Amino acid sequence: MINSPASETELLARAKSIAGLSLQALAQSLQYDLPTDFQHHKGWLGLLLELALGATAGSAAEPDFPDLSIELKTVPVNAIGKPQESTFVCTVPNQIELQWRDSVVYHKMKKVLWVPVEMHKPIPERCIGMAVLATMTPEQETILQQDWLELTEALITGHADSLTAKYGQMLQIRPKAANSSIVEAAIDAEGNPTKIMPRGFYLRTDYTAAILEQYYL
Amino acid sequence: MINSPASETELLARAKSIAGLSLQALAQSLQYDLPTDFQHHKGWLGLLLELALGATAGSAAEPDFPDLSIELKTVPVNAIGKPQESTFVCTVPNQIELQWRDSVVYHKMKKVLWVPVEMHKPIPERCIGMAVLATMTPEQETILQQDWLELTEALITGHADSLTAKYGQMLQIRPKAANSSIVEAAIDAEGNPTKIMPRGFYLRTDYTAAILEQYYL
DNA sequence: CAGGATCCAGACGTGGATCCGT
DNA sequence: ACGGATCCACGTCTGGATCCTG
Numbered sequence: 001m002i003n004s005p006a007s008e009t010e011l012l013a014r015a016k017s018i019a020g021l022s023l024q025a026l027a028q029s030l031q032y033d034l035p036t037d038f039q040h041h042k043g044w045l046g047l048l049l050e051l052a053l054g055a056t057a058g059s060a061a062e063p064d065f066p067d068l069s070i071e072l073k074t075v076p077v078n079a080i081g082k083p084q085e086s087t088f089v090c091t092v093p094n095q096i097e098l099q100w101r102d103s104v105v106y107h108k109m110k111k112v113l114w115v116p117v118e119m120h121k122p123i124p125e126r127c128i129g130m131a132v133l134a135t136m137t138p139e140q141e142t143i144l145q146q147d148w149l150e151l152t153e154a155l156i157t158g159h160a161d162s163l164t165a166k167y168g169q170m171l172q173i174r175p176k177a178a179n180s181s182i183v184e185a186a187i188d189a190e191g192n193p194t195k196i197m198p199r200g201f202y203l204r205t206d207y208t209a210a211i212l213e214q215y216y217l
Numbered sequence: 218m219i220n221s222p223a224s225e226t227e228l229l230a231r232a233k234s235i236a237g238l239s240l241q242a243l244a245q246s247l248q249y250d251l252p253t254d255f256q257h258h259k260g261w262l263g264l265l266l267e268l269a270l271g272a273t274a275g276s277a278a279e280p281d282f283p284d285l286s287i288e289l290k291t292v293p294v295n296a297i298g299k300p301q302e303s304t305f306v307c308t309v310p311n312q313i314e315l316q317w318r319d320s321v322v323y324h325k326m327k328k329v330l331w332v333p334v335e336m337h338k339p340i341p342e343r344c345i346g347m348a349v350l351a352t353m354t355p356e357q358e359t360i361l362q363q364d365w366l367e368l369t370e371a372l373i374t375g376h377a378d379s380l381t382a383k384y385g386q387m388l389q390i391r392p393k394a395a396n397s398s399i400v401e402a403a404i405d406a407e408g409n410p411t412k413i414m415p416r417g418f419y420l421r422t423d424y425t426a427a428i429l430e431q432y433y434l
Numbered sequence: 435c436a437g438g439a440t441c442c443a444g445a446c447g448t449g450g451a452t453c454c455g456t
Numbered sequence: 457a458c459g460g461a462t463c464c465a466c467g468t469c470t471g472g473a474t475c476c477t478g
Contacts, residue, residue: 043472
């Protein structure tokens with residue numbers, strides 16, 4: 001267990017110190033086993049970086065660095081540093097907030113340390129990239145807020161079951177469960193009880209790409 | 218995995234067939250490891266008997282034999298067959314029922330298969346006793362109902378924190394948690410939020426002793 | 435390519451009870 | 457003796473994400 005960074009400066013220094021390291025090098029220094037594939041072990045990279053940076057792993061309803069109010073996100077990138085995947089933000093709550101600024105999505109996105117990791121090489125040779133600490137620009141917040149309002153509106157009016165990943169410019173809703181047989185209780189548009197898969201909010205790949213470009217240029 | 222008994226008759230036949238077996242013999246036939254102590258492994262005996270009798274293990278909010286509406290209880294007895302310990306019934310629910318016949322305690326106690334097990338010998342040599350299938354007599358139900366009403370009254374009026382195991386003639390409330398640092402939210406008598414240990418309903422040893430005597434004589 | 439589906443680790447809750455100090 | 461405290465197994469939930477098929 002590594003202690004938590006005491007300040008934003010210290011966190012950024014740590015992030016800088018691991019930039020450029022290969023996964024093999026970082027994992028070995030932390031006595032953390034390298035998996036042979038990510039198909040099984042999908043969350044391995046995120047846990048490795050939490051450990052390396054001193055995030056409080058496994059805590060719910062709190063940012064990864066509670067004292068700093070900073071969220072940690074790993075972002076898989078290709079050979080030219082461009083994000084390759086959407087980013088999971090949080091599960092869709094049972095009790096949906098009514099105001100954007102009260103939402104879990106807003107609080108998660110308020111201040112995020114994005115740590116890019118190469119995905120185009122064999123796992124041991126993949127390198128940690130230079131992290132960027134991002135807050136939303138007013139323009140970005142406006143887009144996310146609009147998306148969130150649209151999605152939330154559909155959820156509240158009972159259209160959760162017809163809410164596909166196609167909605168939302170930068171923020172979308174997709175399934176989030178161990179498998180498709182997992183269901184939870186919901187209320188449909190007619191007010192009747194129904195069953196739906198648990199869902200999560202995800203950031204589209206383009207959004208994350210824009211964040212990284214903004215800080216790298 | 219052993220299939221579930223199809224009828225009360227079949228269940229009683231199974232119980233009879235394991236009566237007299239030593240724990241070593243029964244565990245071995247089920248390929249279930251014998252522990253060297255019960256201090257660690259407190260629930261081992263209950264799980265062994267669930268497996269031996271075909272109960273649906275690990276299911277919540279249902280009797281152990283759902284099709285038969287029968288609950289399975291292991292009862293530790295001394296050299297002369299007398300119960301030595303109180304019996305855990307169920308956890309105290311967050312939302313307390315208002316009517317005795319709607320309560321979890323009532324439904325758990327409605328029909329119980331009590332399986333005595335000797336505790337005065339070394340673990341491998343302890344023998345399974347003859348089980349008894351018990352329903353509450355009107356007199357027993359009256360006592361339990363009175364106890365339940367008294368305890369429930371105290372819980373509802375916010376006196377949960379001053380509710381000790383001393384209350385109740387046959388049914389009592391005691392802590393039920395991994396350790397005393399575990400707390401859950403509650404409301405005190407003044408209506409203020411407070412924290413208490415999770416609790417459970419337990420049958421006093423005398424009650425269980427009376428059940429066994431009633432069927433053995 | 436991207437929407438829908440899936441996978442692991444670790445925390446947490448519940449059911450199975452017995453332990454142990456005063 | 458018994459009231460208060462504790463211990464294990466196992467299923468479920470949550471946070472970490474990437475997989476994969478049309």
